[in-house]
Amino acid sequence: MKKIIYIAILISGLANAQITPEFEIGAKGVFSGNLNFNSEESNAVTDFSDTQLLMGLSQKLYNNWRAQFVLGLQFPDANSNLGEVFYNNIFMKLEDQTNVIKVGRTLAQTNLNEFPTLRDDDAQQFVYALNPFSDGVNTERDQYANVLDYTHIFKQRFFVSIHGENFYDSLEPDDFRLNSMGLSLVYRVPESQRWNRNIVQQIGLSYNNYFTDRPGYSNDFDSSVKNLLFSTILNLKPDPIDFVDFKFQAIQNFGWDEITELNDYFDYTRTQSTSLFGTFRFLKQKLERPHYQISIGGGYKSLGNLSTNSDQLIFITNGFYRMGQNFDIGFQYRYTENEGFTQNLFGKNEHRFQLALVYSFSQIFNKQFGDREDLLNLEHNYIK
């Protein structure tokens, strides 16, 4: 009995001596009224999909590495088959100055660029290497996966990443085995230095290999769906008040030759395609804070192996005005055009007008150590 009490005291004593971790909270609220023309989707009075909450707990480890536990949830589209809440981020991250390891569910490297759209999935079919295991009922299964990701950073800017994923398989939802692997090479200027870098802010290549079961092929590589991504962000006008950049991404899907018509979403993600998407963005800053932002962009997706012209086109433009810290009011217009099989699959040409209120917040409390990309750590000695 004595021993048990002693152990209990010991544990409680150690528990009391814990260092409170850094506590990061991120929140994004997107509330829009949607008006659709020529669409199969109904209008919406208040659409709050893509609203999300993110929480991260970070601490230094004993050997100068750092660890973070992240838990995030998202409110998906009503008809997404994901329920009321989707836990989009549940992962652990271990990192030091030059290495990053991620384990858990988070964004997969199926997109190397963040485009200035109201919601992350507004140009989904053009900017993501799509999950060939998904039935396409929702967009989250293309963006998020259970990942095992190792990244090594060379000279603060060159990120070499090798990763494996378990993408959600709509036909076998209980299969959690590795079904994708990939490699990416990215040159990226750290966030704190981007505003004044001439021209190249980011440039990257990514290769994703999805281990699909291709009829008639036994070799894993031959039977897989392969995607190659090229992405870049160019500073057209690096300026702290009037900032202009151009973002571009191309995705080549080396799909299966035998898919010449689209019967379902599986065919769509597994057939050969070439996607191009780009945006121009103008950001006006006032007193070192965003004031308003205007962007215009478009994309084209060619599905060249199909028997009927089924190419897709998108045009998207939006503007956001900052009403106060973290709060924006925004407007977005999107036009999408589908031909042939894609029209059968995704509907006719659509005009969508959206008026939105957006709240975005990210803050770290109880901060205890500098980030890798802090100016002090970048430009002076890195402190472990």
Added chain:
Amino acid sequence: MDRRDFLATGAVSTAGMLFFPGNLLAKEAKTANQTRFAQPLPYTMDGEWKEFELYIDLHTHEPAPGFKYHTLAFNDMIPGPEIRVNSGDKVRVKFINKTDLNHTIHWHGIFVPWRMDGVPYVSQLPVMPKNEFIYEFVAEPEGTHFYHCHWGTLMHMQAGMFGSLIVENPKDPIKEKFPYEREYTLVYSSHDTNYIREEMNGMLERMKQRSYLMKQGRFTSEQWGVFDNKEQFLASMENGYQPPYVTNRRSNAELPQANWFTVNGKSYPSTPYLFIKSGENIRVRLINAGAETHHLHLHGHDFWMVADDGVPLEHPWKRNTVPLTPGKTFDIIIEGNNRGVWTFHDHDTRKVTNNGLYPGGNLLALVYEDLPADELIISKHSGNPMYNPNAGMGDMKEMDNQKMGNMNKMMFGDDKLPKIALDE
């Protein structure tokens, strides 16, 4: 051999391997201790002017072994080098700003011409990145003073931009009343290292943008937050400008809460020692360059308060605890009349911590050089029951001498004082 003999033998042999009678009293320890005090800044003569050079740059500082943070440091040291001149000297200081931030130097307690006072937008414009400024003044009044940056003072001072400035009087009344040969300068400060890091990162980022806009002639009063007069400021507000202290600009969630407390830039166990001999007087110049009050208490002695803000006191008085408030300097005389090793520390013990853990902070010691080595041996003078073979210790009474000796060695190391304790 009984246990007491064993311990004593062990102590002698261990100490013999080092520099008997122990690290603290060895010549090497005294030499190393000199690096824990700011060294006088060399000068050159230009006619009747003593010319000094101070530069400011970013620096990685280690207040105690194993903990580092980025700071701003004069001449790559915290505190900056000591400027030591005679009363009436003509002093010229060339100040070079090597950083991407703005700075000035304020000469705290010195009767400088007002345009040399170092207050941005009051007595001068800030010394901009990669620029220089020449400060000139006559060194008066005599006494213990200091210098510090007066730009972004809340952050820049605790980041390390301070140093002592001693104006000596060849006919010093204090020295006449309390003859002394040795003196020490102790500069106290307190630091919120998290606040420093976040503020420095923010300032560096903003200054890069501001410098860019300045070069292009596109930098405005509103962006800078600096106005020619109140009318201009109010007119801007009528046009929709909101001052930075309202809701539209950056702000830290909280004011700094210091988590490191330093003397001469160091925290225990890296703090300096004050060496003294029996019968000797030493003068200690206390400077508070931080934003916290330090209630400094010396064990085993009363000391003489001999100067306040550099002004010699006509009637010195004795005390053993002194509240050193922010911006304050005191001079004290310690008489070597009670041989030993005595701590001198903040009696607000929240400041005897490193990152929240006691002991640490500004804990330091007054050390008598003539202390017999014998007195450092724990087992010879300690009343600790561990060293009394007839004392309790429950089950340990059954231990034989060999085991007891091994256990003591394991728990307490060498049989001598003082030790470094990092967690009580």
